[in-house]
Amino acid sequence: MNQKAMYKLSYGLFVITANRDGKDNGCITNTVVQVTSEPNRISVTLNKGNYTHDMIADAGVFTVSVISENAKFDLFKRFGFQSGRDVDKFADYAFCKRADNGTMIVTEGTNAFLSGKVIQSIDLGTHTMFVADVTDMEVLSDVPSATYVYYQENIKPKPQAVGKTEDGQTIWRCRICGYEYVGEELPEDFICPVCKHPASDFEKIAPAVETEAEKR
Amino acid sequence: MNQKAMYKLSYGLFVITANRDGKDNGCITNTVVQVTSEPNRISVTLNKGNYTHDMIADAGVFTVSVISENAKFDLFKRFGFQSGRDVDKFADYAFCKRADNGTMIVTEGTNAFLSGKVIQSIDLGTHTMFVADVTDMEVLSDVPSATYVYYQENIKPKPQAVGKTEDGQTIWRCRICGYEYVGEELPEDFICPVCKHPASDFEKIAPAVETEAEKR
Numbered sequence: 001m002n003q004k005a006m007y008k009l010s011y012g013l014f015v016i017t018a019n020r021d022g023k024d025n026g027c028i029t030n031t032v033v034q035v036t037s038e039p040n041r042i043s044v045t046l047n048k049g050n051y052t053h054d055m056i057a058d059a060g061v062f063t064v065s066v067i068s069e070n071a072k073f074d075l076f077k078r079f080g081f082q083s084g085r086d087v088d089k090f091a092d093y094a095f096c097k098r099a100d101n102g103t104m105i106v107t108e109g110t111n112a113f114l115s116g117k118v119i120q121s122i123d124l125g126t127h128t129m130f131v132a133d134v135t136d137m138e139v140l141s142d143v144p145s146a147t148y149v150y151y152q153e154n155i156k157p158k159p160q161a162v163g164k165t166e167d168g169q170t171i172w173r174c175r176i177c178g179y180e181y182v183g184e185e186l187p188e189d190f191i192c193p194v195c196k197h198p199a200s201d202f203e204k205i206a207p208a209v210e211t212e213a214e215k216r
Numbered sequence: 217m218n219q220k221a222m223y224k225l226s227y228g229l230f231v232i233t234a235n236r237d238g239k240d241n242g243c244i245t246n247t248v249v250q251v252t253s254e255p256n257r258i259s260v261t262l263n264k265g266n267y268t269h270d271m272i273a274d275a276g277v278f279t280v281s282v283i284s285e286n287a288k289f290d291l292f293k294r295f296g297f298q299s300g301r302d303v304d305k306f307a308d309y310a311f312c313k314r315a316d317n318g319t320m321i322v323t324e325g326t327n328a329f330l331s332g333k334v335i336q337s338i339d340l341g342t343h344t345m346f347v348a349d350v351t352d353m354e355v356l357s358d359v360p361s362a363t364y365v366y367y368q369e370n371i372k373p374k375p376q377a378v379g380k381t382e383d384g385q386t387i388w389r390c391r392i393c394g395y396e397y398v399g400e401e402l403p404e405d406f407i408c409p410v411c412k413h414p415a416s417d418f419e420k421i422a423p424a425v426e427t428e429a430e431k432r
Contacts, residue, residue, distance in 0.1 A: 001354070006350075008282040008355070009361070010228030011228075012224075012227075034225060035247075035261050037342075038341075114222070122338055125257075126254055134222075137218060139218050139221050145224050145225070145226050146226075200253075
């Protein structure tokens, strides 16, 4: 079994937003797909550890904003690299408007939105899959949708070739979101605090290689 | 509501294969996604009208071959444009080998395979979603995975600018698979016999436009 076969599956990227008791929040996901066309239904699968997961489970509605190739890395940092439990991700954020179902639409670095009303929640262990009727949707731009591969190759900053911290400790980086863990060994049961992926999705950053120029 | 927002969702493309009572079959789908990583599980959603759907429902195992950018249109014709009820799709087909779970792996125009054992079947109306443990997987090549957009732009033959048949009838083409229906009006309840998509996924082929060269 070669685990890398999993990386051959293609995905889009999305901001999924929720509103509970007047509070807005959203997170990045790659799990939005159409499941039936008659009626028009989509599914989104979220880790139970995500704050947005709990908000959607309670409120029963959400909006998916489809991320396009012109999205900036800042969009991913804002919605993907921090938790709505700690910060208000929509504070001082101008690139959004409110959908009819009360949740936010992200309007920059996106090319469409789909609002959903949950009709079924499926327990998948670590995750819940929400199946939803599409209640509203519009195209926002003609820029192509960003795939997960496009994000990795063109939006995410290239990792610097630093293998150790300044004081000599090993750095492990989450291949999914870029979160860095410092320590000689990564605990086997470690879970990325940002994207909730397991230790198997972390890689030791390759030690810096001296270039010919640096040797001189 | 602009239905075209649905086309902004990104998908990969896959051959999903099954074996029941010694008979092999497979179809093209865009619905394979990872749903959890601990344990490693994928889902695939198939129309209940598909023969492969019934075979997987009975046999409980399948294999997904991930289609790559070097796939030929013939692969889509073989597995997507005909039904296993009518033909043996693996007859005289050399580009395959048998997986440990007894189903076929397609080895040309693909870059990986994942074998699945169904642990849950979710009724979604017109479709069934099969959630499966990944029991085996390997990488087959380094060619990038074909997205649905890549298929539309680079693999599917460009439609010829013919708006009418030779005897003057209107042609409707399925945007999903390319199936053509001939008739002045497409019935509202029409279902594509190949990919099972509804009438709303058909478009009237634009009438041929005379070029300047042709006018002379």
